[in-house]
Amino acid sequence: MCGIAGSMALGDGRAIDEAALTRMTDTLIHRGPDAEGSFFGEGVALGFRRLSIIDLHGGDQPMFSEDGSVVSVCNGEIFNHRELRAELVAKGHRFRTDCDVEVLVHLYEEEGTELLDRLNGQFAFAILDRRRRRLFLARDHVGILPLYYARTREHFVFGSEGKTVLEHPGVPREPDLTGLDQVLTFPGLVSPRTMFRGVSSVRAGHYLLVEDGEVSEHRYWDLDFPLDGEPPRPDEYYVETLRELLAQSVRRRLQADVPVGFYLSGGLDSSLIAALVGQTHPPSHSFSITFPDAEIDESAYQRLMATKVASLHHETEFTPPDIEAQLRRMVWHAECPVKETYNTCSLALSALARDNGVKVILTGEGSDELFGGYVGYRFDRFGRGGRGAGGLAEALEDDVRRQLWGDPGLFYERSYHAWRESKMELYSEGVQEAFAEIDCLRHPLVDTAQLAGRNRLDQRSYLDFKLRLSDHLLSDHGDRMALANSVEARYPFLDIDVIRFATTVPPHLKVGEQGEKYVVKQVAQGLVPPEIIGREKFGFRAQGSPRLLRRNIEWINDMLSHDRIRRQGYFDPAVVDHLRARYTREGFEVHPHLGDDLLLVVLTFGILLDTFGLAGHA
Numbered sequence: 001m002c003g004i005a006g007s008m009a010l011g012d013g014r015a016i017d018e019a020a021l022t023r024m025t026d027t028l029i030h031r032g033p034d035a036e037g038s039f040f041g042e043g044v045a046l047g048f049r050r051l052s053i054i055d056l057h058g059g060d061q062p063m064f065s066e067d068g069s070v071v072s073v074c075n076g077e078i079f080n081h082r083e084l085r086a087e088l089v090a091k092g093h094r095f096r097t098d099c100d101v102e103v104l105v106h107l108y109e110e111e112g113t114e115l116l117d118r119l120n121g122q123f124a125f126a127i128l129d130r131r132r133r134r135l136f137l138a139r140d141h142v143g144i145l146p147l148y149y150a151r152t153r154e155h156f157v158f159g160s161e162g163k164t165v166l167e168h169p170g171v172p173r174e175p176d177l178t179g180l181d182q183v184l185t186f187p188g189l190v191s192p193r194t195m196f197r198g199v200s201s202v203r204a205g206h207y208l209l210v211e212d213g214e215v216s217e218h219r220y221w222d223l224d225f226p227l228d229g230e231p232p233r234p235d236e237y238y239v240e241t242l243r244e245l246l247a248q249s250v251r252r253r254l255q256a257d258v259p260v261g262f263y264l265s266g267g268l269d270s271s272l273i274a275a276l277v278g279q280t281h282p283p284s285h286s287f288s289i290t291f292p293d294a295e296i297d298e299s300a301y302q303r304l305m306a307t308k309v310a311s312l313h314h315e316t317e318f319t320p321p322d323i324e325a326q327l328r329r330m331v332w333h334a335e336c337p338v339k340e341t342y343n344t345c346s347l348a349l350s351a352l353a354r355d356n357g358v359k360v361i362l363t364g365e366g367s368d369e370l371f372g373g374y375v376g377y378r379f380d381r382f383g384r385g386g387r388g389a390g391g392l393a394e395a396l397e398d399d400v401r402r403q404l405w406g407d408p409g410l411f412y413e414r415s416y417h418a419w420r421e422s423k424m425e426l427y428s429e430g431v432q433e434a435f436a437e438i439d440c441l442r443h444p445l446v447d448t449a450q451l452a453g454r455n456r457l458d459q460r461s462y463l464d465f466k467l468r469l470s471d472h473l474l475s476d477h478g479d480r481m482a483l484a485n486s487v488e489a490r491y492p493f494l495d496i497d498v499i500r501f502a503t504t505v506p507p508h509l510k511v512g513e514q515g516e517k518y519v520v521k522q523v524a525q526g527l528v529p530p531e532i533i534g535r536e537k538f539g540f541r542a543q544g545s546p547r548l549l550r551r552n553i554e555w556i557n558d559m560l561s562h563d564r565i566r567r568q569g570y571f572d573p574a575v576v577d578h579l580r581a582r583y584t585r586e587g588f589e590v591h592p593h594l595g596d597d598l599l600l601v602v603l604t605f606g607i608l609l610d611t612f613g614l615a616g617h618a
Contacts, residue, residue, distance in 0.1 A: 002050050002061070003028025003483075004073040004147075005159040006126060007168065008135045009043035010213045013154045016168070021047045023167045028160055030333075031075070031483045035060050039071050044128055044135065048073045051486055053256050053359060059099030066094050069130045070108055074101040075160050076123030076145045077490070079252040084118060100255075101125070108136070113207060116220045120252070120496050124202070126158060135210040141221045142366070142494050143191065143204030143470035146479060149215075150199045156210045161480075162335045165199050166612065172198050175605075175614045177431065180570070181440040183337050184423050184601060185416070188472030190445055195336050195608060204470045222450055223465050225458035225503045232506035239522045241501060246523065249495035250276040253362055261285035261358040263349060264305055264313070266298030268517065268524060268532060269364030269373075271305045273492055275527035277362060278309035285358050286311035289318050289345045296542065301532055308529060316352045318345050320543055324553055328607050333484040334476035335612075337605040339597045342542045346481035354485040361482070365473055366493035369464040370502040371517040372457055372510035373537060376413065380456040380511075393418065400441055405463075406448030410456075412463050416441055426598060428572050430617055457507040544590045545600040546583040559606045560599065568609060569617035571602055 005024040007016045021038055025047040032049025039046040039062045048061045054077070063072045078084070081100035084107060089095065093106040101123075107115040108127050116138055124147035127136045137158060139147045149158040152170030159165045166173060174197040182189050191201035202208060205221035232238075250273060254260055262277055264270050264286045277284055286309075288302040299315065306313035326344035334343055353361050368374055397417040398408035405412065420441060424432055431438070446466045451459045474491075482489040492498070509519040521533050548556065558564060560580055565573040579599050582588060590597045608614065 002048060002075045003031035003160040003164070004049075004075050004124065004126060005047040005164045006045050006073070007155045007157045008210050009155055010151070010210075011154070013043060015040060015043050015045040016155065016157075017045075020168070021045045024159055024164045025049050027163045027167060030486055031160060033486050037061050037073075039073075039128075042130060042133055046071060046073050046126060046128065051359065051483075051488060053077070053258055053488060055097050055099040056257050058097040059101075061101070063097075063099075063102050063105050065105040065109055070105045071128040071130065072101070072104045072108070072125055074104055074123055074125035075147075076101070076121060076125070076140065077255075077488075078103055078119055078121040078123065079255065079495075080118075080120040113138075113209070113218070113220075116207065122490070122494075124160065132211065136207065137202065137210070138207035138220075139202040139204055141205050141496055142465070142474065142499070144474050144479065144491060144494060146475055147202040148194065148199055149202065149208065151215055156215055162194055162196050162199050163332075163612065166196060171196075173613050173615065174198075175570075175609065177434070177438040177570075177617075178440050178443060180337065180605060181423075181438055183339070184426070184596070184598075185419060185440050186413070186445075187468040188338075188476060189336055190467055191471050193440075193443075196612075196614075201471065222447065223462055223499070223503065224450065225454045225462065227453045228455045228458075232509075235509060238505050238509055238519055242498070242505070242519055243523045245495070245498045245501055246272070246492060247276050247279070249492040249498050250362065251280055252495065253490040253492055254281055256360050258359040259285065259357055260360040260362070261287060261353060261356075262311075262362040263364075264288045264302045264311075265364070266301030266305070266532070267364070267535070267537075268520060268528065269367040269493065271301075271528045271532050272520065272524045273362050273364050274305055274309050274311065275524070276492070278311070283310050283312060285353070285356055286313045287349055287352050287356075287358075287361065288313070288315050289349050290315050291318055291542070293543070301535070304529055305532060314352055314356055316348055318348055318542065320547060320551065322348060323542060323548060324551070324556070327604070328611065329484070330481070331604050331607040332611050333480045335480070335608070336476045337601045337608055338476065339601055340542070341544060341548070341600065343477055343481055345542050346477060347484055350482045350485040350487040350489075353487045359486070360488045360490060362490050362492060363478075364493060365478060365491050366469065366499075367517065367520060369461055369469050370493060370499065371505070371520050372461070372507075373517050374464070375537070376460055377457055377511045377516060380411075380460055404441065404445060405451055405459075407451060407459075410451065410459055412460065412467075426571055426575050426602075428569055428617065430569055431571075455507050457510060458503070544597045545603065546588050546590060549580065549584045549599070550586070556603065559603055564606070565602070567616060568606065570605065576602055 028049045032051045034052040035050040037048040078100045081103050084103045088106045122144035123140045124145035148162050148165050150171045157168045176197045179193045179195045191203040209216050290299040291297040323341045323344045330343045400416045401408045562573045565576050
């Protein structure tokens with residue numbers, strides 16, 4: 001895993017100079033502390049920071065084709081690189097290294113942009129075709145690796161993080177209020193939106209071409225569920241096939257020339273990954289967060305699984321003062337306001353891995369979205385429609401759902417028309433006056449054709465992938481919190497072969513009378529202790545802002561003070577004062593699944609403004 005950056009002159013202009021490129025790559029040292037590299041030519045500058053994992057001594061980038069006409073920088077891993085390398089060598093290509101990402105330049109020579117159809121991996125890369133003076137940038141199928149860009153008057157600029165793109169003087173340092181509205185409305189940001197005005201995120205499964213002064217976006221993959229009503233195969237077929245595909249996915253993700261470990265949360269998914277690692281790998285390091293609060297502590301289940309696979313188990317206890325200590329650093333890495341404090345726990349977890357010499361960890365994200373792991377799937381399976389008794393409010397809600405999903409009967413997470421009215425009270429008068437422009441419900445989010453005619457569970461899975469997984473769980477929570485401590489996270493459930501197969505699993509094997517994720521539980525039989533398989537879903541969480549506020553921390557009180565909120569100009573200070581009084585009341589808590597921690601959004605947005613020097617709202 002690494003960090004990439006660069007620019008391409010639009011027209012006949014010059015590339016950014018070496019000092020400017022260095023400022024950009026310096027923002028990525030945490031992603032790549034081991035080496036750096038660069039390329040300048042034909043109005044293009046490419047920069048690279050390396051976290052050495054495969055071919056430690058020979059895998060520095062940029063990579064070049066045999067004649068130097070194709071140049072690449074890549075953040076990520078190509079897990080099927082050995083098969084691709086053998087094929088390319090047979091066609092006469094010569095490799096200079098044993099590094100996985102060298103296949104990109106040679107595969108581009110053979111197949112151009114269609115090389116994306118051949119890759120199994122997690123990646124964000126830029127390939128310069130010097131003959132055509134074309135820059136080709138792509139983000140992996142699911143969006144595990146981030147890739148940001150902006151277009152200025154003279155340059156196309158890109159980087160692995162938003163802060164990298166902000167180093168270009170032509171990119172404004174202003175917040176994107178539609179991004180803020182997305183955070184308040186959905187699980188998190190949704191690409192191409194970011195929290196920085198003028199900075200976009202390449203969408204998962206998409207690529208960009210920069211050529212002849214123009215920037216074009218193209219989709220090469222999307223999650224595609226079958227139309228509702230297609231006949232299933234016998235149940236045993238799905239269980240056995242998923243078991244084989246997950247085992248293969250884990251083997252692929254154990255490829256490394258450095259120690260590999262895994263996270264143990266105490267839940268089904270990370271435990272199943274641990275069991276599959278234990279089948280093919282010598283005793284590995286495992287890492288867990290524990291809490292002094294018994295309500296959220298899962299250490300008993302974590303230790304149970306660590307004992308079963310005989311891992312070298314490491315724990316770190318996370319206390320409320322640790323949240324405060326990590327909060328500002330977390331926002332700098334996440335580049336986004338958040339509704340939950342658990343990102344600070346993730347920072348501590350990756351630091352634990354780093355301190356024990358482990359650069360690569362495997363984790364269980366993606367299973368809930370693929371196999372129906374959230375409570376919403378249960379509601380959908382047993383007929384919750386999310387509609388009221390009629391009237392104007394329902395008609396307005398139908399209009400919103402029709403615009404968002406193409407289906408007024410599709411309920412996802414909340415009633416958006418009612419929430420639009422409620423959240424308006426939080427905004428300042430100035431933001432309210434401009435709300436028609438920033439309202440995130442007016443901007444397209446997903447391809448509604450991918451929802452039409454699908455089973456309700458599959459529709460929810462598609463929306464969870466697009467609105468929860470890619471730019472939230474894998475970005476501000478996953479990639480950012482791991483790479484903050486120079487640790488690479490890999491996700492066996494998000495192997496492209498596993499995903500394609502998961503779309504064919506019939507809904508009754510995901511959620512039914514037997515509970516959620518039935519097919520995954522069947523795969524886990526004999527591998528994971530029954531105490532873990534039979535547990536109720538227990539989401540990873542930490543204490544929210546009410547307990548943080550009741551500790552009366554001076555800098556947090558200042559961040560939420562009436563005068564500061566008023567000066568910043570984004571939120572109504574009287575409403576923030578009201579929320580503070582409510583949140584600090586003894587015994588008050590925000591429900592971890594049914595409520596939004598609005599004050600945490602306000603607090604972390606304020607930290608974002610300060611951290612990145614973003615302008616206030618006039």
